[in-house]
Amino acid sequence: MKLDRKEILKALETITIAGEGKNMVESGAVANVLTFGDEVVVDLVLHTPAMHIKKRAEDDIKKTIHELISADAKIKVNIKVETPEKVEIKGRAIPGIKNIIAVASGKGGVGKSTVTANLAVTLAKMGFKVGVLDADIYGPSMPIMFDVENEKPVSITIDGKSKMKPIESYEIKMLSIGFFTAPSQAVIWRGPMAAKALNQMIFDADWGELDFMLLDLPPGTGDIHLSIMQSLPITGAVVVSTPQAVALADAKKGVSMFMQDNINVPVLGIIENMAYFTPEELPNNKYYIFGQEGAKNLAADLNVPFLGEVPIVQSIREAGDYGRPAALQTASPIEAVFEEITRNVVQEVVNRNESLPATEAIKITTMAGCSAVKKN
Numbered sequence: 001m002k003l004d005r006k007e008i009l010k011a012l013e014t015i016t017i018a019g020e021g022k023n024m025v026e027s028g029a030v031a032n033v034l035t036f037g038d039e040v041v042v043d044l045v046l047h048t049p050a051m052h053i054k055k056r057a058e059d060d061i062k063k064t065i066h067e068l069i070s071a072d073a074k075i076k077v078n079i080k081v082e083t084p085e086k087v088e089i090k091g092r093a094i095p096g097i098k099n100i101i102a103v104a105s106g107k108g109g110v111g112k113s114t115v116t117a118n119l120a121v122t123l124a125k126m127g128f129k130v131g132v133l134d135a136d137i138y139g140p141s142m143p144i145m146f147d148v149e150n151e152k153p154v155s156i157t158i159d160g161k162s163k164m165k166p167i168e169s170y171e172i173k174m175l176s177i178g179f180f181t182a183p184s185q186a187v188i189w190r191g192p193m194a195a196k197a198l199n200q201m202i203f204d205a206d207w208g209e210l211d212f213m214l215l216d217l218p219p220g221t222g223d224i225h226l227s228i229m230q231s232l233p234i235t236g237a238v239v240v241s242t243p244q245a246v247a248l249a250d251a252k253k254g255v256s257m258f259m260q261d262n263i264n265v266p267v268l269g270i271i272e273n274m275a276y277f278t279p280e281e282l283p284n285n286k287y288y289i290f291g292q293e294g295a296k297n298l299a300a301d302l303n304v305p306f307l308g309e310v311p312i313v314q315s316i317r318e319a320g321d322y323g324r325p326a327a328l329q330t331a332s333p334i335e336a337v338f339e340e341i342t343r344n345v346v347q348e349v350v351n352r353n354e355s356l357p358a359t360e361a362i363k364i365t366t367m368a369g370c371s372a373v374k375k376n
Helices: 005-012 051-068 112-125 191-203 223-231 245-259 294-302 314-322 333-353 368-372
Strands: 030-036 039-046 074-081 097-104 130-134 154-158 161-165 167-169 172-176 210-216 236-241 267-277 306-312
Touching (some): 005 030, 039 051, 097 112, 097 223, 097 333, 112 130, 112 172, 112 210, 112 236, 130 191, 267 333, 306 333
Parallel strands (some): 039 074, 097 210, 097 236, 130 172, 236 267, 267 306
Antiparallel strands (some): 030 039, 154 161, 167 172
């Protein structure tokens, strides 16, 4: 059977590449189509290095040609990535900090702070230098989760300027409004006051050299989020959700906020917390209390990576309450869960930074970077 090039192009007009808005022929992504009898070669040009976008485009092309043209066609897809020469960087960079990751959720109570704490300690165990800024002004929880709620940052002099010294715990540097208020004291501030406090913790602190700064954002999409994104060049955002519909609806809004044209912060992916429950006495059983794979399906619908799922485990809650994040438990199932998720986050940061100018790119270029800097 001889394949017809015009028929193939018409079939490819039914495919839309994530983020393009037009079909792949109209958008110019299809650079060329060649046919040789029952063989077809499609040359594709994409503007993103993200592996999941490239894989999905290739799969869509093969599936469409097989379904609409010929089930016996032999298909080869060549993908070339042409990234923009320059990526817009918002805000004022902090010298010495390579990557700033915002951890967000549309809804409160989904475990965003727990995920942030465990991502931080897992990154540190991999050998990275990590800081955490607790940006949840009205509900700070990092001091409790790292067992430093009674600590107070001190003032130090750096190059003749007075700076706050972040509190350190488990090799993580952190600052939180919780260090400056009594545990029972409510923070009743308007947006500008909260933004000023955040700016002081960001720019008037001696963070030193960090591979990753994690921002534990408050739930929702409000003043604090806008202030942070106006102040800092955010590398990317991670959205945390539980599987039930009410949480997913809010998570979708959270993703949408970062994707707004005037914000345009790359979404590194979605993490599903409280994914399922497995009783100790029934280790082979999984009970999907809040629904099954809701966040995973949302990630697929929004064309963003799914970074992994965290089960409902009592020790995760206990570890947070006791001030020792669960991922610190050596050789435990929870350690393995967060290690996989963290590696996925790092990989998405690598993919995202491939399109940055040389002055902004981080030095980690492959997943091997994790082991290359791993502590002995």
